[in-house]
Each structure stands twice: as structure tokens, then as C-alpha cells.
Amino acid sequence: SVYQFPRDEDEPESSDISLPLAVVGSNVVIEDKEGRKFRGRQYPWGCVNIEDESHSDFSLLRHLLLSQHTQHLIDLTTTTHYENYRCDKLTRLAGGDHGAEVTNKNPLAALEDESKDHLQEVCKMEKEMEDTFNKKLNRRTRL
Numbered sequence: 001s002v003y004q005f006p007r008d009e010d011e012p013e014s015s016d017i018s019l020p021l022a023v024v025g026s027n028v029v030i031e032d033k034e035g036r037k038f039r040g041r042q043y044p045w046g047c048v049n050i051e052d053e054s055h056s057d058f059s060l061l062r063h064l065l066l067s068q069h070t071q072h073l074i075d076l077t078t079t080t081h082y083e084n085y086r087c088d089k090l091t092r093l094a095g096g097d098h099g100a101e102v103t104n105k106n107p108l109a110a111l112e113d114e115s116k117d118h119l120q121e122v123c124k125m126e127k128e129m130e131d132t133f134n135k136k137l138n139r140r141t142r143l
Helices: 058-068 070-093 107-142
Strands: 029-031 037-043 046-049
Touching: 058 070, 070 107
Parallel strands: none
Antiparallel strands: 029 037, 037 046
């Protein structure tokens, strides 16, 4: 989904933000014919300056994200994305599957049950390994 930049009440509907943004990024410094250095990309047909607004919307996007909408992005991340992640993890911990109904099982009880199951599995594997070892030992002592 495309991020919807929040608008102020006094901001006109058709502001200078035209979505989708055409962004060119680069970490290479290029020098032009006049000797000016800039970050850009070299193509067979010419250079793209990522700071030039006629070439790329990189400057606009950087300004929007880092200057105007930083707090909104932080709040959105905290309230929406983190809470969805947390809810999903707690649901799985309580024994439910993603998309399934949330059970009323105590998360600590679920952890205890999971720990008991794991301990039983480990004991079973130890017994099988010990039996296998004893069988091999018995075969070698017979020979």
C-alpha cells in the first residue's frame, strides 16, 4: 500500500506532492563538465543528479520523511505496526494460529505446557539414544 501523507486542514488538496514519487538513489559522487560534484548515476545518455528536482523526487521524499512527517511515522509505527506484531506473537504464544480466534489460555501456562512437552521430547530422545548405544555395545561385546 502507498503511504498516505497526512494533510493539514489549511493545506490545499493539490499540493506539491505528486504521487507516486520517482526516486533515484546513489552513493556515487560524479563530477560534471563545470567541475561541480554531486551524487548521481551515470547512464550512457547522461548523468542523473539525485539532488536535482527535475531528475528525481529524492529531495522531496527526504524532506517529507525527515522534516515534516517524522513524528507521524513514529506514531504510526508504534500504534499500528508494533501492536500488530505484538498481538500476532502473543496469539501464537497462547496456542492460536495466525488468523484464528484468540484463546483465553494464560500465556505463562502456555509457556509451561510448551516447556513440559519439550522436556518429554528430550527425555524420549535420550532414552532412544541410550537404547541404540546399548544395542551397539551388546553387538560389539558378542563379537
